[in-house]
Amino acid sequence: MYILENKDLKITMNEKGAELTSIMHDGKEYLWNADPKYWGRCAPVLFPFVGSVNGGTYLYEGKEYKMGQHGFARDNMFTMCEQTENEVWFCLKDTEDTYVNYPFHFALYIGYVLEGKKLSVKWKVENTDTKELLFSIGGHPAFMCPIDGCGKQTDYALLLKKHGQAVQEVTVGVLADGLLSEETFTLQTVDGLRKIDETMFDRDALIIEKQQLDAVSLVDSDGTPYVTVKFDTPLMGIWSPAKKQAPFVCIEPWYGRCDRRRFDGELGEREYGNRLEVGACFQGGFDIIIDN
Secondary structure, eight states: OEEEEOSSOEEEEETBTTEEEEEEETTEEOBOOOOTTTOSOSSOEEBSOSSOOGGGEEEETTEEEEOOTTBSGGGSBOEEEEEOSSEEEEEEEOOHHHHHHSOOOEEEEEEEEEETTEEEEEEEEEEOSSSOEEEOEEEOOEEESSGGGOSOGGGOEEEEEETTEEOOEEEEEEEETTEEEEEEEEEEOBTTEEEOOTTTTTTSOEEEOTTOOSEEEEEOTTSOEEEEEEEOOSEEEEEOOTTSOOSEEEEEEEEOOOOBTTOOOBGGGSTTOEEEOTTOEEEEEEEEEEOO
């Protein structure tokens, strides 16, 4: 376990998956505790895929490869490669095992930078291959909801914003068996606020594409935002296990997503996929801000 700490926050990370495992502020835990009763993870990094591929396989240069949901980085051991008082970086490089089902050479760096009540999650992907690197990457942090055991999930709300302004409605994509269907619906708010109801996640994650949002906050039963995720990713997801009233909500910035139903194209044809030239470095990430 690795720790970053200042007068406001205490952050804990694990070498497995370079996963964030705790955000403590004022004696309260803000990050989900990975209780397997609901979901046995805290904040996995999704790489080199976000979501599921159709049929559990994908095509690259005419060859079929197997790939599980969200790729493999979250289940691999990273190496801590740099740590200072307010910053820590972890690294994962390709191996013979990863190459079997993901035929690319790469280096993935995951960093955590602490500044006041803000934790910046940073990603760097380097193409160490002799060909173009194709990948997706995303975050999956789960936040306590309710916070500190106060009330229940349905006492809370989401606050949706873009460029600092409340968003009145967003178009949401609908999943079907882990793949994106053709169905969409409109999620409406009142001055950006949308109360979490018992059926909100019945159809799995809310998929919000086309940069409709750049900040999502969780708001407690008193109407006060307590954690905000800020991002500039092309799409994102909001998730809690269906029909469980689980005591957490995930706010997930993504550079990539699952396949559409019936998609049968090549890896390079997947929507929102990223292409990286030989020797190039992709940089991305998001911020977690404790608001109270």
